[in-house]
């Protein structure tokens with residue numbers, strides 16, 4: 001199928017599980033791009049991209065130990081835009097979903113706008129989607145809130161314990177620098193103390209590493225907040241935390257509740 005309208009840059013999510021999460025839409029778009037620039041380390045992914053486009057560039061190698069992650073993101077965005085100026089259309093492929101806890105796509109959009117280049121964002125399966133399946137959770141039951149781990153501590157966001165909580169990027173807690181080193185157990189002290197402002201010490205945390213490849217299984221570790229330092233070795237850069245609500249929230253508006261099954265009330269809500 002031909003594309004109806006072409007953009008200079010496609011920013012696409014490729015999901016979490018190797019090439020198995022790539023949507024038909026993204027697969028089709030990659031097939032007409034001249035270059036694919038990507039952030040992903042999975043073995044075999046380069047070969048898949050090489051079948052799609054003449055030029056394939058792995059931007060993951062731009063990360064270096066102790067460097068500022070934002071500087072690396074600027075470098076990545078510049079490479080994508082330069083490539084589009086040279087031979088559009090190009091694709092910028094990122095694991096997961098391209099706008100969920102991912103800064104480079106926003107830099108690309110800004111740079112592209114200032115140069116008159118058009119950009120299209122295409123969704124991918126996020127680590128959040130995988131977490132819902134790995135833990136068999138429906139986020140609508142109690143509602144859900146999400147925080148970035150370091151941002152939670154910086155802004156001291158209040159946590160609503162009646163809703164579920166998802167915490168991203170625990171593996172890069174308390175630093176803006178890139179590091180592939182394992183965390184020290186004491187790294188999580190401030191984080192644990194912050195959670196204990198809202199939850200009792202026995203409240204469970206689920207640390208989820210969702211299946212990154214069909215040959216590997218998802219890993220889920222469940223532990224009490226007060227024991228987090230014992231799990232420092234499993235809290236790596238591809239882990240997301242989930243905390244269930246303390247207790248299900250109660251219905252407060254009983255007057256509205258009484259109307260939910262009332263056909264006459266429904267008639268008031270709908271246009272005739």
Ligand SMILES: C[S@@+](CC[C@H](N)C(=O)[O-])C[C@H]1O[C@@H](n2cnc3c(N)ncnc32)[C@H](O)[C@@H]1O
Nearest residue numbers: 096097100101126127168169209210238239240
């Ligand atoms: C920079 S963000 C990118 C998120 C990505 N855009 C997405 O939609 O999933 C990196 C964070 O995603 C989460 N993550 C990435 N891979 C994961 C996996 N296989 N299992 C669980 N969480 C993962 C972790 O919270 C990690 O710190």
